[in-house]
Amino acid sequence: MLCSSIRVLIQRNPILTKQLARLPKPTHFDYLPIFSSSSLYHSRPKSDFSCGSSSCFHVVHQEKSRTPRIGSAACSLRSDHTMASQSEKPQSVHDFTVKDARGNDVDLSQYKGKVLLIVNVASQCGLTDSNYTELSKLYGKYKDQGLEILAFPCNQFGGQEPGDNEQIVEFACTRFKAEFPIFDKVDVNGEKTAPIYKFLKSSKGGILGDGIKWNFAKFLVDKDGNVVDRYAPTTSPLSFEKDVKKLLGTA
Numbered sequence: 612m613l614c615s616s617i618r619v620l621i622q623r624n625p626i627l628t629k630q631l632a633r634l635p636k637p638t639h640f641d642y643l644p645i646f647s648s649s650s651l652y653h654s655r656p657k658s659d660f661s662c663g664s665s666s667c668f669h670v671v672h673q674e675k676s677r678t679p680r681i682g683s684a685a686c687s688l689r690s691d692h693t694m695a696s697q698s699e700k701p702q703s704v705h706d707f708t709v710k711d712a713r714g715n716d717v718d719l720s721q722y723k724g725k726v727l728l729i730v731n732v733a734s735q736c737g738l739t740d741s742n743y744t745e746l747s748k749l750y751g752k753y754k755d756q757g758l759e760i761l762a763f764p765c766n767q768f769g770g771q772e773p774g775d776n777e778q779i780v781e782f783a784c785t786r787f788k789a790e791f792p793i794f795d796k797v798d799v800n801g802e803k804t805a806p807i808y809k810f811l812k813s814s815k816g817g818i819l820g821d822g823i824k825w826n827f828a829k830f831l832v833d834k835d836g837n838v839v840d841r842y843a844p845t846t847s848p849l850s851f852e853k854d855v856k857k858l859l860g861t862a
Contacts, residue, residue, distance in 0.1 A: 701806075701810055702836075703835060703836025703837055704719055704722075704727065704729075704807070704810065704811075704832050704836040704837075704838070705719050705720040705722065705723055705835075705836035706719075706720070706836070707719045707806060707807045707810065709763075709794055709795070709797075709805070709807055710794060710795035711792065711793075711794050711795060712776040712777070712779070712780050712793050712794060712795060713776070714776075714795065717792075717794070719807075719836075722759055722761075722836075723834070723835075723836065724757065724834050725757050725758070725759045725834060726753075726757055726758050726759070726831070726832065726833060726834060726855060726858045726859050727758075727759050727760075727761055727830075727831070727832035727836075728746075728749070728758065728759070728760045728761070728829060728830070728831055728832075728848070728855070729760075729761045729763070729807075729811060729829070729830045729832060730742070730746065730760065730761070730762050730763070730827055730828070730829050730830075731762075731763050731764070731765040731797075731799050731808075731823060731826060731827065731828055732762045732763065732764050732765070732772070732779075732783070732793070732826065732827065733764065733765065733766070733768065733771040733772040733826035733827070734764075734771065734772055734774060734778075734779060734782045734783075735771040735772070735773070736768070736769070736771045736772075736825075736826040736827070738825070738826055738827050738844055738845065739771075739826070739827075741847060742826075742827045742847070742848065743783060743786070743787040743789060744787060745847050745848040745849045746760055746762075746787075746789070746791070746848050747787050747788055747789050747790070747791075748848075748849065749848045749849060749852065749855065750789075750790060750791045751790070753855060753856075753859060753861075754790070754791075756859050756861055757834070757859050758855060758859060759791065759792075760791035760792075761791070761792060761794065762783070762789070762791060762792065762793045762794065763793075763794050763795075763796075763797050763799070763805070763807075763808075764776070764779045764793065764794070764795075764796040764797070765796065765797060765798065765799050765823075765826065766796060767798055767799060767800055767801070767823075768825050768826050771826060772796065772826075775796075776793075776795060776796060779793060779796070780793050799812075799823040799828075800822050800823055808823070810838075811830045811838055811841075814830075814837075814838035815830060815838045815839075815840065815841040824843070824844060825844040826844055827844040828841070828842070828843065828844050829841065829842040829844075829846065829848065830842075831851070831854060831855065831858070833858050834858065839858065840854060
């Protein structure tokens with residue numbers, strides 16, 4: 612049926628008849644004819660898909676030449692995007708902007724040349740009294756020598772920081788005479804982790820993994836914005852005073 616249909620089609624089209632007459636006769640009929648009004652194309656035999664023969668009009672090759680190399684373009688774009696992302700990756704704490712307790716932007720690059728102690732604080736934790744007391748002492752002792760303590764309230768551990776920013780600041784300043792800056796409440800774990808804490812955790816993992824384990828985890832940052840040490844919530848601020856002095860250059 613297929614051969615008969617083709618013969619009828621060819622007989623009715625004198626142009627195709629002439630073009631077909633010029634082609635070498637195949638030894639077996641294993642071609643898929645593709646006709647147009649101006650030329651005759653056919654694919655190479657199934658047994659010849661790997662050959663380099665030039666006697667056939669290869670539709671596959673022609674179609675390939677007309678098809679844009681989408682895969683290559685996509686890879687190129689992806690490569691460019693990856694390089695851009697890597698170039699924009701924060702290199703230090705100074706590359707971040709955070710919110711203060713009033714919702715204002717604070718560019719941490721203003722702390723270049725300072726030694727930083729970054730702490731996630733809470734008002735109703737069993738560690739609150741000891742940590743706030745020692746943080747205030749440490750700050751009072753070394754603030755004029757270049758120490759800054761950055762406190763980030765967090766309510767992810769036992770719901771022990773339930774108040775709003777104003778209440779948190781009033782509590783710290785009234786009860787513990789805290790003079791160091793207290794910032795906007797943040798998440799330090801999970802999907803909504805603040806970017807600054809993603810960086811801190813990736814820079815210095817804990818003994819049991821990168822995640823913050825409880826209130827008052829502490830990160831010590833040098834004058835260039837590099838995270839150099841991390842202390843557990845139960846580690847008292849005054850116990851690593853020598854580390855602070857070393858970074859300040861007063862040890």
